[in-house]
Amino acid sequence: MKTSEFFKQKTVLSLEVFPPKRTAPVDTIYKTLDELKGMTPDFISVTYGAGGSENSRATLEIASSIKHRYGIESVAHIPCLHLTKEDAAEILLQLKAHQIENILALRGDRIPDREPAGDFKYAADLVGFIRDHGDFNIIGACYPEGHQESGGLVRDIHNLKHKVDAGVSQLITQLFFDNGYFYRFRERLDLAGIRVPVEAGIMPVVNKKQIERMVSLCGVRLPKKFTSMMERYGDNPVAMRDAGIAYAVDQIVDLAAHGVDGIHLYTMNNPYIANKIHEAVFRLMAS
Ligand code: FAD
Numbered sequence: 001m002k003t004s005e006f007f008k009q010k011t012v013l014s015l016e017v018f019p020p021k022r023t024a025p026v027d028t029i030y031k032t033l034d035e036l037k038g039m040t041p042d043f044i045s046v047t048y049g050a051g052g053s054e055n056s057r058a059t060l061e062i063a064s065s066i067k068h069r070y071g072i073e074s075v076a077h078i079p080c081l082h083l084t085k086e087d088a089a090e091i092l093l094q095l096k097a098h099q100i101e102n103i104l105a106l107r108g109d110r111i112p113d114r115e116p117a118g119d120f121k122y123a124a125d126l127v128g129f130i131r132d133h134g135d136f137n138i139i140g141a142c143y144p145e146g147h148q149e150s151g152g153l154v155r156d157i158h159n160l161k162h163k164v165d166a167g168v169s170q171l172i173t174q175l176f177f178d179n180g181y182f183y184r185f186r187e188r189l190d191l192a193g194i195r196v197p198v199e200a201g202i203m204p205v206v207n208k209k210q211i212e213r214m215v216s217l218c219g220v221r222l223p224k225k226f227t228s229m230m231e232r233y234g235d236n237p238v239a240m241r242d243a244g245i246a247y248a249v250d251q252i253v254d255l256a257a258h259g260v261d262g263i264h265l266y267t268m269n270n271p272y273i274a275n276k277i278h279e280a281v282f283r284l285m286a287s
Contacts, residue, residue: 001073002137003102004169006042007197012262013278013285014075014172014199015039017269018047019058026058033070035271039278043102045075045139045172045264050082050108056091064098075139076100079108080120080129087117088126092133104139104172105130124163131167140168142198144176144185148219153185157192164194171196172264175203175214177247178223179254199262200255204248204273206241208234245273249280256284 006012015036020028036044046063049055059076066074076095080088095103107123110116120126123140130136140163143156150156164171171194176182182200189198205211208230214220222230229247233239252263263285267274 001101002169003043003073003075003139004137004197006073007170007261010042011256011260011285011287012042012197012199013040013282014262014264015041015044015274016047016264016266017044017062019049019062020269026061029062029269030065032267032269032271033066036267036274037070039275040282041072041265041278042262043073043075044070045077045102045104048077048079048106050079050111056094060091060094060098060100063095063100067098067100073102074100075102075104077104077106078126079106080123080126081108081110081116082114083120083126084117085119085129088120088129089133092130092136095136096134101135102137102139103130104141105168106141122159122163124159124166127163127166127168137169138167139170139172140164141174142171142185142189143174144181145174145220147174153188157188157194160189161192161194164196169196170261171198173198173201174218174220175201175266176220177205177226177251178221179251179258181221182255182260183258197261199264200251200260201264201266202248202251202255203266203268204244204277205230206244206268206270206273207237208240210268241273245276245280248277252277252281253284256281 048059063074063076105126146153146156233243
């Protein structure tokens with residue numbers, strides 16, 4: 001089923017998982033998925049390391065298991081910067097063979113010391129390519145605080161409009177910790193004529209290192225409420241975990257009350273945290 005259909009029925013709840021590290025067998029993900037099984041997400045998306053076509057195998061295998069073994073709709077992420085058109089066509093054939101209908105089409109991040117393949121410059125190029133090679137539901141990424149390389153939110157939204165017009169039917173945001181950015185972003189999308197459903201990406205932060213990495217990677221801003229929490233509980237892992245879960249739940253309740261189209265939970269492959277959040281909010285999603 002195309003995941004864009006879910007938005008017609010309810011507030012969508014989706015999860016994101018990533019393939020195990022190269023040093024671990026791909027099977028270790030199934031323990032995580034087994035423990036997420038009590039949850040009722042509308043779909044689960046599977047990330048893809050930006051390196052190139054060789055990374056697609058684990059993503060494909062996991063996305064296929066989510067759909068066929070767990071009976072949950074799945075989404076395969078595909079970053080295109082390091083793919084040739086032949087690589088992309090081959091991945092699409094594989095997805096079709098596994099009946100995976102949903103793709104998060106991404107540019108991917110640049111890899112130091114490695115030249116892009118040159119066939120796709122932006123995610124919008126991949127969106128057009130996918131649209132011309134099959135009947136897939138295409139999802140795009142977006143950035144409530146602006147993408148770091150965009151030169152500003154206005155320009156970023158202009159580029160986003162181009163990406164959506166190329167064939168995107170739903171959007172998922174990068175994580176954010178201040179819902180105000182999301183609400184202002186939504187208004188700007190509306191002004192720009194971007195009318196597809198937008199899921200809010202929520203990441204429960206459960207340790208100090210994780211947030212330091214996220215801030216340097218994505219450039220998200222941290223509100224006072226969040227930094228006070230880190231200062232108070234950052235050195236106490238259990239208290240920090242509980243506070244991080246409570247913060248994410250608080251964000252989701254506020255977003256649901258403001259009529260968000262959906263919540264995309266970055267699970268970090270941590271079923272304990274995902275289950276706690278699900279328990280607290282799933283009735284809000286159903287209403
Ligand atoms: P694009 O939409 O191509 O945008 C990239 C930049 O180019 C933006 O600054 C945009 O404003 C600008 N731009 C776009 N079009 C034009 C144009 N025509 N002219 C000039 N500038 C332009 N990365 C992975 O490697 N693997 C993953 O699995 C993965 N999953 C993700 C999931 C989500 C929900 C999100 C939000 C991000 C994910 N990423 C992943 C990270 C993503 O690949 C990076 O953020 C990347 O830097 C941008 O990807 P994009 O698809 O948003 O790019």
